[in-house]
Amino acid sequence: MPQRIVVVGGGAGGIGAAGAAKGTDPKAEVIVFTEYQDAAYSPCGIPYVHGGEIPDFERLFLGTKQQYADQGIDIRYETRVSAYDTAAKTVTVAGQPLPYDRLVVASGWNYGKPEVPGADLTGIYYMKNIREAMERDKTLDSVKSAVVLEAGPLGLEMVTALCHRGIETHLVDPSPWALSMATDPDIVKPVEDSWIEMGAKLHFNTKLEAILGDADGAVRAVQTSDGEITCQLLVIATHKEPNTELGAAAGLAVGSAGGFIVDETMATSAKDVWAAGDCIEVPHGVSNVPIQGLSGSHAYSQGKVAGVNAAGGRRTYQPVYVPWGLVAGKWMIGGVSFSETLATALGIPFVMGVAQGISRARYYPDMQPVKVKLLAEPGTLRLIGAQMVGGEGIKERADFLAMAVRTGITLRDLATMENVYSPPIGALNEPIALAAQDALSRLGS
Amino acid sequence: MAFTRWVRSVSEKQLLTAAHTDMAKRYGVAPPPRPAGIDIFWQKVYAPIYHRLPWTFRAKMMTLMPGSHRQQWTPRPPSGGPAV
Numbered sequence: 225m226p227q228r229i230v231v232v233g234g235g236a237g238g239i240g241a242a243g244a245a246k247g248t249d250p251k252a253e254v255i256v257f258t259e260y261q262d263a264a265y266s267p268c269g270i271p272y273v274h275g276g277e278i279p280d281f282e283r284l285f286l287g288t289k290q291q292y293a294d295q296g297i298d299i300r301y302e303t304r305v306s307a308y309d310t311a312a313k314t315v316t317v318a319g320q321p322l323p324y325d326r327l328v329v330a331s332g333w334n335y336g337k338p339e340v341p342g343a344d345l346t347g348i349y350y351m352k353n354i355r356e357a358m359e360r361d362k363t364l365d366s367v368k369s370a371v372v373l374e375a376g377p378l379g380l381e382m383v384t385a386l387c388h389r390g391i392e393t394h395l396v397d398p399s400p401w402a403l404s405m406a407t408d409p410d411i412v413k414p415v416e417d418s419w420i421e422m423g424a425k426l427h428f429n430t431k432l433e434a435i436l437g438d439a440d441g442a443v444r445a446v447q448t449s450d451g452e453i454t455c456q457l458l459v460i461a462t463h464k465e466p467n468t469e470l471g472a473a474a475g476l477a478v479g480s481a482g483g484f485i486v487d488e489t490m491a492t493s494a495k496d497v498w499a500a501g502d503c504i505e506v507p508h509g510v511s512n513v514p515i516q517g518l519s520g521s522h523a524y525s526q527g528k529v530a531g532v533n534a535a536g537g538r539r540t541y542q543p544v545y546v547p548w549g550l551v552a553g554k555w556m557i558g559g560v561s562f563s564e565t566l567a568t569a570l571g572i573p574f575v576m577g578v579a580q581g582i583s584r585a586r587y588y589p590d591m592q593p594v595k596v597k598l599l600a601e602p603g604t605l606r607l608i609g610a611q612m613v614g615g616e617g618i619k620e621r622a623d624f625l626a627m628a629v630r631t632g633i634t635l636r637d638l639a640t641m642e643n644v645y646s647p648p649i650g651a652l653n654e655p656i657a658l659a660a661q662d663a664l665s666r667l668g669s
Numbered sequence: 670m671a672f673t674r675w676v677r678s679v680s681e682k683q684l685l686t687a688a689h690t691d692m693a694k695r696y697g698v699a700p701p702p703r704p705a706g707i708d709i710f711w712q713k714v715y716a717p718i719y720h721r722l723p724w725t726f727r728a729k730m731m732t733l734m735p736g737s738h739r740q741q742w743t744p745r746p747p748s749g750g751p752a753v
Contacts, residue, residue: 400689400701409696429702479736480677487740507738511728514736543742569681569688571720571727631748 228323229534230315231256232305232470233330234263236520237501239286240527241328241534242297248535254297257317259304261355264292268520270357271378274364275385281358308474310494326496326534329471329484330527333464333502333517338373342435347443349459351378360457367391370457371446373432375402379461380415380552386459387422394425394453396432396446403557406548408564411557411597411611418553427453464517466503481505483516488540490530498534500526509543509630510561510608511570518544547626549612549619556618560625562599562609574599574608577635577663581655583617585647592616596659598625598635605635605663614655621656635660636669673734683711684719 229245229252231238242256256263262285269284278284292299300317307316308329314321335350337343349360369392372382379395380402386393395402401409402416416426427450434447435458445454466483468476477485477493483505490498501523505514522544532539549558567574576599583592592615599609610625612618628638639661643654686701686708693700704712719727732738 400693400699404689405685409692409698429699477735478671478674480673480734481736482674482678483737485735485737485740487737488742505737507736507742511731512738513731514738540743542745543738565685565688565692568691569684571684571724573724 226251226253227325227535228253228255229326229328229531230322230324231328231330231531232308232315233332233501233503234258234260234299234301235267235330235332235501236523237330237332237503237527237530238328239264240524241330241498241500241531242292242299242527243295244528244531245326245328245535246295246297246531248532248537250296252535255322256297256299257303257305257315258299258301260353261301263299263301265354266520267352267354270351270354271381271385273357274361274382275388277388281354281361284354305470308470308476308497310474310476310497313496324496327498328527328530328534329476329492329497329499329503330501330523330530331467331471331499331503333467335460336462336465338432338435338460338462340432340434342437342443345435345437345441345443347457348435349457351382351459351461364389364391364457367457369394369453369455370459371396371453371455372459372461373397373446374460374462375399375404376461376463377403377406377548377550379459380550380557382459382461383419383424384422384552387419387424391457392423392425393419394427394455395419396427396430396448396450396453398429398431400428402426402428402552404565406563406566407557407559408597408611411559411563411595411613412552414613415553415555415557418555422553464502466505466516468503471499471503479505479514481514481516483514485514488542489533489538490526490541491533496534498530500530506541507543508561509545511572512543515544515546518546519548542630545626545629547622549622554615555613556616557613558618558622559611560609560622561629563611564597564599564609567599567609572608573602575602575605575635575663575667576600577659577661577666579655579658579662581653581658582651583614584649585645585651588647591651594618594621594655596621596655598638598656598659598663600635600663606632607634607638610656612655625656635663639664677734679711680715680719683708684716687712687716687720 264286430450438444505516594614644650
């Protein structure tokens, strides 16, 4: 009798798990439940369709529904799982228990809903579901003014996208600078300056107090601690809350970061139940503190690990070092592990080096500035974090520096690193090396 | 919300706010608003005491909280240096 593997959630984690489970045990019956009309698309691409960089939403789908059916993955769309029973090994669907042999929970996340009056008005956009995004996009040309609430990664991308659409865009954030949980004010300043050049209005240290509606129950303005801002669209880009309600009710252990507790195989506290994606927490490789709410690539990798193990194979995941990067305003911004702000918040001791370099030979057309900031452990000088902003080359440096942190590379290694010098693609002096040399110079080394 | 989740959530927010104040001074940007109400305790008492404790003690307290970090995570073998 083939085993039945049930996957709850059709996002990156769930689809990664389903595909990996089927690949590990081709005879297995793999059923994916998603409450949405679609599965297996890239929500990360949505801001770029809104901004006009990507011409249509269809490109965001990883595969067609028929392709998944042809692979033997049974995706049940618009079908909500309302409960898990890990003792009886069933999930409840439409009021009926469905038995499983192995369960993978990839229930994802929800936005933190603003707890202010007016939160139920129309015109409030929680950007996540592609069908809603398609409908919203049709109305964007009639929006004169929009507010983006909070400058997290999605918020940064939506401010940029809405500016590209010619919409008067207001960013409202209770923190003192954009992406302040992950980056430093000197790193994000070029982004903020470029938003202002693009016509955006930035309201930092500003709290949302109420959402105001018109006679038809649609958003017409937001009331903030900095006054009233007229808008026809409010984009919610608040922090991601892990969706753990059903699992917790079924007894799955939840950790201090709010996600399901898992081990290196993505196994939860319940027998024959694995979990992956934004609903779990994983340890940070430097601090060993569990964290939650990473990227789509993390969710997909975790899903594959969960799927392989659920199907009877063996694969393990690793603590994370979190390389990240995005385009915001006219710049690319990125980093790894700790920013100076976060290290200061946690009280982690560090030494630092900063350098302003360039991305290509100084004389080559389209040469871009690249600023790199490195943080390292005092004494050993092992890298613990990095922050960068520039016109190009940020993603590659973030990936490289994540491996540097993971493998214990030191400032001395980076200060003497070899680098590609080719006028169209690399400068004589690599900005990472310059930043490491700056750090050693500050130490008198 | 479980107690440890609450402690971590509040602690993170308040320590980040304290760091924002430090960083704002360091980089010449507008700092967060002055604390009010219960935030005065967190900013004026909790955050300074937190930072006076040794890092090793704070790290130990963080690892005692329930979480995935306390499960099995097999370290990778150390690098053997460049291949021949």
